Amino acid sequence: MTEEWQGQLKDFVNSIERLERFINISAEERKAIESTSSTWGTTPYFASLMDPDDPACPIRRQVIPSGQENINTYGMQDYLVWKENRATEEVRPDSIARQYVDRVAFTVTQNCGVYCRHCFRKELVVDGDLSLDFNVDEGLQWLSEHPEVRDVLVTGGDPFLLPDEQLEYLIRKLRELPHVQMIRFGTRAPIVLPQRITPGLKKVLGGYHRVPIWVNTQCNHPNEITEETAKAVFELMGCGINVGNQAVLLKGINDDVETFRELHQKLLRVRIKPYYVFYCESAPGIDHFRTPVEKGAELIRDALRGHTTGLAQPMSVIATNIGKIPLMPDYYIQGKNDKEYTLRNHKGETTTIPNMPE
Ligand SMILES: *Cc1c(COP(=O)(O)O)cnc(C)c1O
Ligand code: SF4
Numbered sequence: 001m002t003e004e005w006q007g008q009l010k011d012f013v014n015s016i017e018r019l020e021r022f023i024n025i026s027a028e029e030r031k032a033i034e035s036t037s038s039t040w041g042t043t044p045y046f047a048s049l050m051d052p053d054d055p056a057c058p059i060r061r062q063v064i065p066s067g068q069e070n071i072n073t074y075g076m077q078d079y080l081v082w083k084e085n086r087a088t089e090e091v092r093p094d095s096i097a098r099q100y101v102d103r104v105a106f107t108v109t110q111n112c113g114v115y116c117r118h119c120f121r122k123e124l125v126v127d128g129d130l131s132l133d134f135n136v137d138e139g140l141q142w143l144s145e146h147p148e149v150r151d152v153l154v155t156g157g158d159p160f161l162l163p164d165e166q167l168e169y170l171i172r173k174l175r176e177l178p179h180v181q182m183i184r185f186g187t188r189a190p191i192v193l194p195q196r197i198t199p200g201l202k203k204v205l206g207g208y209h210r211v212p213i214w215v216n217t218q219c220n221h222p223n224e225i226t227e228e229t230a231k232a233v234f235e236l237m238g239c240g241i242n243v244g245n246q247a248v249l250l251k252g253i254n255d256d257v258e259t260f261r262e263l264h265q266k267l268l269r270v271r272i273k274p275y276y277v278f279y280c281e282s283a284p285g286i287d288h289f290r291t292p293v294e295k296g297a298e299l300i301r302d303a304l305r306g307h308t309t310g311l312a313q314p315m316s317v318i319a320t321n322i323g324k325i326p327l328m329p330d331y332y333i334q335g336k337n338d339k340e341y342t343l344r345n346h347k348g349e350t351t352t353i354p355n356m357p358e
Helices: 004-010 027-035 058-063 079-083 136-144 164-176 199-205 227-238 257-269 295-304
Strands: 096-098 103-107 151-155 182-186 213-217 242-248 273-278 315-320 323-326 333-336 340-344 350-354
Touching: 096 136, 103 136, 136 164, 164 182, 164 199, 199 227, 227 242, 257 273, 257 295, 273 295, 295 315
Parallel strands: 103 151, 151 182, 182 213, 213 242, 242 273, 273 315
Antiparallel strands: 096 103, 315 323, 333 340, 340 350
């Protein structure tokens, strides 16, 4: 029996003809679609959230190719090889990317429910310039030989596009490794394919276990959050899974104070905890999405910290080949001397507290 989510993938919106059912395609969009050789598209569900008449719609801009992708002034060549330390001495299967001692990213598929135009793995996922072998058993074998890895981040592509049986196998095998203490999934499914959170998937993910499962999704704009998202997240939580968000800061999409605040407030309203906001990485062909490096910290300062609950606040980071580097606002301590600290709040008011010697 075909489940609804599988129907969503079967009806994937990846042609002009299918896209026309949802929006009035602009001349520029049409030209970019006709001339691109990259993979593009999304589910009918996600396409239905597009504004039919506005080419600047934040969802259209994430999904529909743009002529600007051919302009690459600041993107790095072979970005993923650099970013995922693929050219280092340590021998690892293609599926394992490593920047840290205690945790790795384990890529299990390169298929997605949306081929994000801003994707930092676009050389692999969108452009198909990089060809890697994501053999799950090979990755599991490597993990079994690396007892220092206690935290496995399963990623892609979108791992939730795998069938229930494959996910069940993967989770079971990971949990059999005595050193694996937690499993994380990076998936846009709650946002682009909430139908994927089926009773079958819940059975695979759910239940009390020594090794918990955490999910991080990627939601970049408040328009991406619907009643369906809320229900999907609730279902995941109902089987013991925490859902966080890793937003990408995108120029003209979510880099203004109002949108940034609304995004983070709305995430909490559907029970998603903001985890990271990423600087849009220096992958090739996505210059047009990139903001200044400091923008994330500025938005946290101007839109979130103090202006709304601390629960809404993600950490602003830049992902690099040596790990994620925090880029947070730093105006809070205005001064200190032997007697006191002077602290500043979001309104610019200051206060003092005693400086106690250690
Ligand atoms: C992002 C990432 C992780 C996980 O980082 P956290 O800060 O723990 O979420 C692990 N390994 C690689 C290679 C990564 O890119
Ligand atoms: S879902 Fe993730 S991996 Fe897939 S295109 Fe989007 S950002 Fe890239």
